[in-house]
Every structure is written in structure tokens, then in C-alpha cells.
Amino acid sequence: MIRTARRKTAALGAAALAAATALTSFVLIGQTAGAETAAPDEAAASQACGGGEAVVTGSQSSGFTATYRGQTVYEGDLYITAIWEAIGALDPNRTSQEKVSVMASAWIGDNAIDLPSHTAFEVCGTMDVGHAAGKGAVQAIGATDVSIPHMNMTGNPYFGMRFADVHGLHLGDIDMNLSAGLGIRFERDLPGSTDVTMDDVYVSGATSHAVETWNIDGFAIGRVTARDVGESGLLIQNSTDGRVGTVDGENVGAGTGYATFRMANNNGQEADGGYDTNIWVDNVISRGGGRGVFCVSQSGGVVIENVDLADNGNNSILIENCYNVSIRGGSVDGGGEVRVSARDEFPNTRDVWIFLEVNGTSVRESPCGDNVNWEITGNASVDVC
Numbered sequence: 001m002i003r004t005a006r007r008k009t010a011a012l013g014a015a016a017l018a019a020a021t022a023l024t025s026f027v028l029i030g031q032t033a034g035a036e037t038a039a040p041d042e043a044a045a046s047q048a049c050g051g052g053e054a055v056v057t058g059s060q061s062s063g064f065t066a067t068y069r070g071q072t073v074y075e076g077d078l079y080i081t082a083i084w085e086a087i088g089a090l091d092p093n094r095t096s097q098e099k100v101s102v103m104a105s106a107w108i109g110d111n112a113i114d115l116p117s118h119t120a121f122e123v124c125g126t127m128d129v130g131h132a133a134g135k136g137a138v139q140a141i142g143a144t145d146v147s148i149p150h151m152n153m154t155g156n157p158y159f160g161m162r163f164a165d166v167h168g169l170h171l172g173d174i175d176m177n178l179s180a181g182l183g184i185r186f187e188r189d190l191p192g193s194t195d196v197t198m199d200d201v202y203v204s205g206a207t208s209h210a211v212e213t214w215n216i217d218g219f220a221i222g223r224v225t226a227r228d229v230g231e232s233g234l235l236i237q238n239s240t241d242g243r244v245g246t247v248d249g250e251n252v253g254a255g256t257g258y259a260t261f262r263m264a265n266n267n268g269q270e271a272d273g274g275y276d277t278n279i280w281v282d283n284v285i286s287r288g289g290g291r292g293v294f295c296v297s298q299s300g301g302v303v304i305e306n307v308d309l310a311d312n313g314n315n316s317i318l319i320e321n322c323y324n325v326s327i328r329g330g331s332v333d334g335g336g337e338v339r340v341s342a343r344d345e346f347p348n349t350r351d352v353w354i355f356l357e358v359n360g361t362s363v364r365e366s367p368c369g370d371n372v373n374w375e376i377t378g379n380a381s382v383d384v385c
Contacts, residue, residue: 049124049150052101054086060106079106083113087121094118097145102127107155108137115140115148122150122172129155131181136162141190144168156180160203164190164215171198182208183229186216188237194218204228209235210252214265217241227251231258233286236279237265240301246283253290257314260286261304262294263322268301275301275324275351282306284330290314291336295322298346306330307356315339316361317354319369321346326353331378334360338380340369 058064068089105125129137164187183203192215203210210226226233233249249260286292292309307330350370358380368385
């Protein structure tokens with residue numbers, strides 16, 4: 001069944017960051033995230049869906065048509081075949097993007113749509129998807145210059161979108177109103193990706209993560225909004241040189257140790273093993289669910305400018321075996337404690353700065369970290385080293 005996608009209520013986070021500066025400039029050291037974030041490109045953010053070289057139209061009742069530059073390449077009853085034929089009709093010798101605009105709405109079944117290099121693919125209708133085990137309903141593996149300017153997706157995918165070894169990837173205005181599965185996944189065990197931009201991603205109903213990334217060098221994420229998802233809102237792992245605008249979660253990871261914003265598995269660790277600041281996050285908002293912010297397993301090199309956390313059922317914030325982590329401001333209201341911790345299997349937590357107003361919960365450092373700096377206001381009980 002196709003459902004109407006619930007639109008995001010927040011303004012587009014930054015169509016973006018793509019138009020602001022090159023990704024390599026995101027690590028200009030010594031500036032705050034707010035000072036470096038360029039104003040959104042309003043024209044890019046509001047660009048209408050449609051107008052591709054290849055177009056898919058029709059309906060389940062009338063059948064589907066795929067055209068390429070005005071010439072019909074498919075007519076028939078199968079939505080997925082119309083999409084495959086539209087992609088297949090693109091110029092095989094192209095060196096710049098051609099676009100496929102899917103104007104029709106229907107179910108693709110338990111199938112995957114693979115995007116080759118120099119392809120823009122957008123769904124202006126609503127694509128309902130099934131469960132293709134181990135695959136993304138839409139995926140790009142080993143490709144360059146790929147974009148998904150618009151996407152409206154419903155259903156129960158294994159992964160809504162899946163990527164690995166992609167270079168020059170742009171995700172624009174993405175809406176996923178799911179009944180199961182994981183929203184957007186960058187693979188762990190395949191080659192990494194570079195130059196990745198996401199403007200505005202909304203995911204609801206995923207039973208796993210809204211957005212999970214592995215192995216990206218150079219990324220810009222305007223906004224991730226997660227509603228009623230089973231694990232993390234934005235989980236970044238083993239990635240460097242990144243900027244995030246806002247992560248906004250409600251009922252994310254309820255009853256689990258996952259978080260609205262989580263960094264894990266050596267995230268932010270540079271090639272020389274160091275943790276110079278290279279991940280910048282403007283804002284984390286979290287209501288209910290599991291944790292608000294969680295840094296774990298030898299991650300770090302991060303500045304979070306502001307947090308707005310309330311009623312998280314697990315830790316509001318947990319910094320565990322992380323290095324060079326700065327939370328520069330914001331508030332925690334109720335929910336689980338704010339804690340700096342460490343496990344024995346990794347080097348101790350070190351070089352942490354936390355400046356917060358905390359009310360209705362506690363602040364604790366146990367075991368003691370190395371060079372942990374606190375500035376806590378509000379009515380929290382404070383037990384730090």
C-alpha cells in the first residue's frame with residue numbers, strides 16, 4: 001500500500017553545504033561550525049522535481065511508460081521494469097549526468113535499482129519498496145557523480161538506499177516513511193566513499209538506523225530528521241572530514257543504547273592515528289527514545305556546538321573511550337545522566353570539554369578521564385573528578 005509521505009517541518013538544512021565550500025575546506029581549523037556554515041542555496045533547495053532526460057509516467061491501472069528524450073523505451077504493466085528501462089536508455093558514453101525522473105507512484109516489489117556513474121535519479125511520485133535481502137531499494141556501488149535530488153519512499157526495505165565506493169554523491173530532499181528496515185546505509189566491508197553531500201533527510205518508522213555511514217572521507221550533511229526509528233538517527237563510523245548541520249530525533253532507539261547522534265568505530269580518527277578536530281556538528285536535538293549523544297569505541301575529533309536534549313531514556317550524553325570531544329553549549333532537561341566513562345579494552349577517555357546547562361538529571365565522570373573539563377549550570381547533581 002502506498003502512503004502519503006509526511007513532510008518535514010524544518011526548513012531545508014542546507015542544500016547546502018554543497019554550494020558553500022569544497023569539502024576539503026570543512027576542516028579549516030580554529031573556526032566554529034556556525035562561522036563556517038554558508039547560508040542555504042534557496043534556489044537549489046526549492047528546485048522542482050522532474051524534467052529528466054528519461055521520464056517514467058503512468059499508474060498501476062493504466063500501465064507505465066518510460067521515455068528517453070521524448071522517445072518511448074518501455075510501455076507495460078511493470079513499474080520496476082519501466083524504471084530499469086529508463087536508466088538503461090541513458091547515453092552509455094556520457095561523461096556528465098543525465099537524469100531519470102520517476103513521476104509515477106507504485107510498488108517496485110522485492111527488487112533493487114542500481115545507479116551507474118553520471119546518473120541523477122529522482123522519484124517525484126511515491127516509490128513503495130519491498131525487502132531485497134542485503135540490498136538497497138536504490139543503490140550505487142563503485143560509481144562516481146551520482147545524485148538523488150528528490151525521493152519519496154515507503155515500505156519495508158532491507159536498506160532504503162545503499163552505497164559504497166561512491167565518489168561525488170549528492171542526496172537532496174529525501175523522505176522515507178518506512179514500516180521496517182534501515183533508511184540509508186554506507187557499507188562497512190566495501191571500499192570507502194569520498195565527497196558525499198546530503199541536504200535534508202527525513203526517516204520515520206525504520207526498525208534499524210535512519211542513516212548509518214561507514215568509511216567516508218569528506219562529507220556534508222545539512223539535516224537528518226529521525227522519527228520513531230529503532231536504532232540511531234545519524235550513526236557515523238570510521239569517517240573523517242565532515243560537517244553536520246542538525247540531527248533531530250524523537251523516539252529514536254527507545255529501550256536501547258543507540259542515540260539520536262552516535263559516533264563509533266574510530267570515527268574522526270585520522271590516518272596518522274590522531275584526533276585533530278575534523279568533525280563539526282552544529283546542533284543535536286533529541287526527545288525521548290534511547291540516548292541523545294553517544295561517542296564510543298575510539299572515536300572523536302569532534303566539536304558539537306549545541307545540544308537540546310530532553311527525556312532520553314538512557315544516557316542523555318555518554319562519552320566512552322573517545323578523544324578530543326567538545327560540546328560547547330546547550331541544555332539537558334531530565335532523562336538519563338550525562339556521563340564520561342571508559343571501558344578497559346580501549347585507551348582511557350581524554351581531552352573532553354563539556355559546557356552545558358543540566359536540569360532534572362545527574363552528571364557523572366566514572367572512571368576518571370584524562371583532561372576532562374566541565375562547566376555545568378542548572379540543578380544537576382555533579383560527581384566528576
